[in-house]
Amino acid sequence: xxxxxxxxxxxxxxxxxxxxxxxxxxxxxxxxxxxxxxxxxxxxxxxxxxxxxxxxxxxxxxxxxxxxxxxxxxxxxxxxxxxxxxxxxxxxxxxxxxxxxxxxxxxxxxxxxxxxxxxxxxxxxxxxxxxxxxxxxxxxxxxxxxxxxxxxxxxxxxxxxxxxxxxxxxxxxxxxxxxxxxxxxxxxxxxxxxxxxxxxxxxxxxxxxxxxxxxxxxxxxxxxxxxxxxxxxxxxxxxxxxxxxxxxxxxxxxxxxxxxxxxxx
Amino acid sequence: xxxxxxxxxxxxxxxxxxxxxxxxxxxxxxxxxxxxxxxxxxxxxxxxxxxxxxxxxxxxxxxxxxxxxxxxxxxxxxxxxxxxxxxxxxxxxxxxxxxxxxxxxxxxxxxxxxxxxxxxxxxxxxxxxxxxxxxxxxxxxxxxxxxxxxxxxxxxxxxxxxxxxxxxxxxxxxxxxxxxxxxxxxxxxxxxxxxxxxxxxxxxxxxxxxxxxxxxxxxxxxxxxxxxxxxxxxxxxxxxxxxxxxxxxxxxxxxxxxxxxxxxxxxxxxxxxxxxxxxxxxxxxxxxxxxxxxxxxxxxxxxxxxxxxxxxxxxxxxxxxxxxxxxxxxxxxxxxxxxxxxxxxxxxxxxxxxxxxxxxxxxxxxxxxxxxxxxxxxxxxxxxxxxxxxxxxxxxxxxxxxxxxxxxxxxxxxxxxxxxxxxxxxxxxxxxxxxxxxxxxxxxxxxxxxxxxxxxxxxxxxxxxxxxxxxxxxxxxxxxxxxxxxx
Numbered sequence: 220x221x222x223x224x225x226x227x228x229x230x231x232x233x234x235x236x237x238x239x240x241x242x243x244x245x246x247x248x249x250x251x252x253x254x255x256x257x258x259x260x261x262x263x264x265x266x267x268x269x270x271x272x273x274x275x276x277x278x279x280x281x282x283x284x285x286x287x288x289x290x291x292x293x294x295x296x297x298x299x300x301x302x303x304x305x306x307x308x309x310x311x312x313x314x315x316x317x318x319x320x321x322x323x324x325x326x327x328x329x330x331x332x333x334x335x336x337x338x339x340x341x342x343x344x345x346x347x348x349x350x351x352x353x354x355x356x357x358x359x360x361x362x363x364x365x366x367x368x369x370x371x372x373x374x375x376x377x378x379x380x381x382x383x384x385x386x387x388x389x390x391x392x393x394x395x396x397x398x399x400x401x402x403x404x405x406x407x408x409x410x411x412x413x414x415x416x417x418x419x420x421x422x423x424x425x426x427x428x429x430x431x432x433x434x435x436x437x438x439x440x441x442x443x444x445x446x447x448x449x450x451x452x453x454x455x456x457x458x459x460x461x462x463x464x465x466x467x468x469x470x471x472x473x474x475x476x477x478x479x480x481x482x483x484x
Numbered sequence: 485x486x487x488x489x490x491x492x493x494x495x496x497x498x499x500x501x502x503x504x505x506x507x508x509x510x511x512x513x514x515x516x517x518x519x520x521x522x523x524x525x526x527x528x529x530x531x532x533x534x535x536x537x538x539x540x541x542x543x544x545x546x547x548x549x550x551x552x553x554x555x556x557x558x559x560x561x562x563x564x565x566x567x568x569x570x571x572x573x574x575x576x577x578x579x580x581x582x583x584x585x586x587x588x589x590x591x592x593x594x595x596x597x598x599x600x601x602x603x604x605x606x607x608x609x610x611x612x613x614x615x616x617x618x619x620x621x622x623x624x625x626x627x628x629x630x631x632x633x634x635x636x637x638x639x640x641x642x643x644x645x646x647x648x649x650x651x652x653x654x655x656x657x658x659x660x661x662x663x664x665x666x667x668x669x670x671x672x673x674x675x676x677x678x679x680x681x682x683x684x685x686x687x688x689x690x691x692x693x694x695x696x697x698x699x700x701x702x703x704x705x706x707x708x709x710x711x712x713x714x715x716x717x718x719x720x721x722x723x724x725x726x727x728x729x730x731x732x733x734x735x736x737x738x739x740x741x742x743x744x745x746x747x748x749x750x751x752x753x754x755x756x757x758x759x760x761x762x763x764x765x766x767x768x769x770x771x772x773x774x775x776x777x778x779x780x781x782x783x784x785x786x787x788x789x790x791x792x793x794x795x796x797x798x799x800x801x802x803x804x805x806x807x808x809x810x811x812x813x814x815x816x817x818x819x820x821x822x823x824x825x826x827x828x829x830x831x832x833x834x835x836x837x838x839x840x841x842x843x844x845x846x847x848x849x850x851x852x853x854x855x856x857x858x859x860x861x862x863x864x865x866x867x868x869x870x871x872x873x874x875x876x877x878x879x880x881x882x883x884x885x886x887x888x889x890x891x892x893x894x895x896x897x898x899x900x901x902x903x904x905x906x907x908x909x910x911x912x913x914x915x916x917x918x919x920x921x922x923x924x925x926x927x928x929x930x931x932x933x934x935x936x937x938x939x940x941x942x943x944x945x946x947x948x949x950x951x952x953x954x955x956x957x958x959x960x961x962x963x964x965x966x967x968x969x970x971x
Binding site: 283285288290313314315316317318320321322323325327328329330331339340343344390393394397 | 771772850852853854855856857858859860861862863866870871874875
């Protein structure tokens with residue numbers, strides 16, 4: 220079950236980037252997340268695993284307040300980014316989302332050119348001083364998204380014309396272009412074939428150099444391959460959180476063991 | 485036998501056929517429906533349809549064709565000296581029909597025996613008085629040839645009706661016998677009935693298509709007729725519209741087109757921003773409660789008859805504009821009827837078109853697009869401006885073009901709000917008129933239908949049709965292109 224990644228040896232204790240304290244989420248009258256406490260470290264890949272409907276995506280969307288767009292959703296408890304409560308009334312959710320970027324399950328490039336897809340965030344946030352600067356940001360982001368070589372000759376072709384794997388890497392590059400501090404990924408590989416998945420996983424491992432990455436995944440192999448920390452959710456509860464190697468080889472909670480060995484899920 | 489009775493009899497045969505056919509099928513399966521190829525009802529429907537379709541088809545065709553054929557036969561009998569042209573012949577023929585109907589009525593009321601009616605002669609009886617007694621008033625004394633034609637008419641009609649009754653009944657009974665004898669447990673009644681239903685659907689679709697083709701052809705023929713009488717260069721490039729029924733008209737389309745174009749532009753200048761902004765609010769910002777209330781309210785505007793908008797233009801908007809721009813104020817506006825009046829009101833009429841279609845199109849932009857943009861730290865407004873609108877733009881352009889073709893075809897608001905003067909002017913406070921309004925005024929007078937002054941209406945209609953068709957095709961093409969974008 221656990222194919223030890225090369226990254227495992229490099230695990231070191233990093234400082235906490237996001238801290239969640241007693242987080243509760245309600246959809247109308249449904250209690251979707253129950254009392255979750257978790258500390259997500261900087262420059263680390265953290266994987267959220269668990270069966271469908273266990274609340275891992277909901278919790279992920281709390282971390283950049285994407286749940287604000289859903290009318291019936293209500294969040295209680297504290298989520299601290301660098302020690303600041305992101306649900307505080309003084310925090311602008313729009314600026315928060317610039318700091319905590321998000322990549323979605325289905326690749327969702329805008330119906331614009333590849334260049335404009337990447338330049339979208341930098342333009343909105345005024346990150347580029349001039350055209351040459353913007354060109355630099357676009358190239359740098361596409362290189363970080365490991366897609367530069369494939370698209371450098373057709374930057375002005377529509378982003379929707381790329382293949383699924385390319386589109387997802389384009390979306391990652393687009394998220395990277397706004398210089399976020401945390402990157403949230405909601406099942407980024409579920410719509411991709413194994414080859415594209417491999418490319419995206421490699422990319423995630425590279426992104427760890429600069430960002431704190433949180434990834435929701437249904438594939439336990441993927442969690443084992445890319446992450447250093449793993450959190451197991453079940454029925455809205457955070458059951459177990461720890462070093463990926465420890466979760467997969469020596470889980471403390473019997474529910475975690477049942478899940479990773481395939482007895483529940 | 486009157487046609488209604490015949491219809492009832494055929495229907496009765498069909499109903500009886502339904503039950504007998506079903507019973508025969510059940511009997512052939514020894515009463516167990518599982519041995520049948522189809523459900524028992526299908527055998528019944530098969531019999532009923534075999535009775536109905538040929539019999540009623542022949543009956544309808546006969547009822548349409550018989551009067552035409554008899555008319556031709558009888559009009560041959562009228563001496564050529566009695567009339568000068570086809571118009572006079574038509575008058576004589578309507579006399580013939582009145583006399584014939586009058587005689588039928590007299591027999592029905594018992595004022596005359598059938599034999600006496602056949603033996604009538606203009607020399608022995610004053611037919612005008614006789615018919616006046618049964619309530620049929622004739623304009624003049626009956627000429628001998630009219631009476632003889634009327635007698636012919638009655639005789640042929642009688643023969644025709646009898647023949648129709650016999651043939652229709654024969655078809656109904658023959659159809660019944662054919663279907664009944666065919667019915668046994670292996671007969672594939674379901675397939676036959678479904679083919680019948682398919683034929684019915686095709687028939688309905690072809691009626692719609694044929695009607696369209698018929699309308700276009702009548703436009704084309706009359707337009708060709710018009711261009712024989714009036715040079716097309718002057719029609720398309722003439723700068724004056726001055727029809728005079730005494731002849732010597734100038735029928736240039738350009739002033740009318742300018743009016744149409746100008747009023748439509750003002751209407752779109754009102755409808756597009758208002759409609760589009762309303763659509764953005766409703767689809768992106770409004771809470772479900774507001775939306776549930778506001779969207780139907782906006783769509784009520786689309787249900788108001790255009791004549792009501794016309795009254796609104798004439799009685800409310802026009803006078804209101806005059807108080808602001810009229811002789812007592814800035815003095816720009818002479819009267820309440822002006823391009824700006826009609827344009828504003830037409831714009832209000834078009835708001836629900838633009839907003840409703842745009843709302844659907846904006847809603848069809850995938851939520852993933854919005855999430856992607858919001859996830860990058862864009863505000864809602866930036867998301868709408870930079871992601872949702874560009875994605876929806878082709879569809880919105882389609883909606884606007886559809887609204888434009890409505891504006892071009894609109895008549896009542898123009899008639900009541902813009903006046904009737906064909907004028908080439910840039911001033912929106914002047915009265916102007918449009919192509920559609922002029923079509924109405926050219927055809928509602930008592931002009932000779934063969935004169936260019938009346939026929940020009942068809943040429944105007946044809947030109948308008950080509951333009952709106954072009955706009956619609958263009959709009960649909962854009963909308964379709966948009967649909968292909970996401971998958």
